[in-house]
Amino acid sequence: AVPDIMRHFGVASDSILAHKATYFVGCFLFFAPCAAQRSLRELAIGIVLGVVTIFVFVGAMVVAFADTGGSGYSSSRDREKIRYFELHSEFMLLPGIVVGAFCSSNFVPQLYEELKDASPTVFSGSSDASSAVSTITYLIAAAVGYLTFGAAVASAASDGSVLNNYPPTTLWTTMRLLVVLHLLFVAPITLLNTREGLYRLYVRANALSSSRSADASAAVRYAQAAAVVGVHAL
Structure with a gap:
C-alpha cells in the first residue's frame, strides 16, 4: 500500500x-525500540487505534459497494465471472489463514498476565469475543471484495490484497494510509509478544536442560513456548 x-x-x-x-x-x-515496552498496557492507545483504523477501511468497502454495487470499480467481464456457489481450488488455504490469525491474537501469555482478575474463564471470554469479531471482519472484507471486483481479486494486479484493486483516488489513498497506520499501530504489539515469547522459550529451555529428571511436563512447557514464538514469528 x-x-x-x-x-x-x-x-x-x-x-x-x-x-x-x-x-x-x-x-x-x-x-525495534518499541518492543522494549514492559507491558501491553503501555501500548493500549496503539491497540485501540489499530482496531479503529481497520474497521474504518472495511466500513468504506461496505459503503462503496452499497452505493455502486461494484460498478465503476471493476469491469463487467470480471463481474460476470462471479460464482456464488463454487469452491475455489485454493479454498482450503482459508482455514489455515484464519486459524493462524486466531493463534497470533489469542496465544499471548503476556495478555493473560495483564488481564484484570485474570482467570481461565475471563481469558476464554475475551478470546472468544475477539475471535468472533475477527471472523466477522474477515468474512465481510472477503465477501464485499469479491462481490465488488469479481475475478479481479485473484489477478496479478491485486498482489494478494483487495486494497490494490481500488483506484488511486484521494479517498482510497486515504484508506490505504489507514491500513498502513493499522500495521504501524499493531507492529509494536507483535514485537513485544515475540520478545516475551523468546524470553519464556529461553527460560524453559534452560530449566529443561538443567533438570536432572527432565520430566514430561517440562518438555511440554518448552514445546508450548516454542509454538507461541513460532506463531508470532509467522
Missing part, C-alpha cells in the same frame, strides 16, 4: 521511496 500512496503523490516508480523493501527496513529500525 505504501508504494501506491507515494505514487499518488507523484513519486516516481523507480524511486527508492516507491519500493516495499525501504519501508520494511525502516519499520523494523523504528519499531
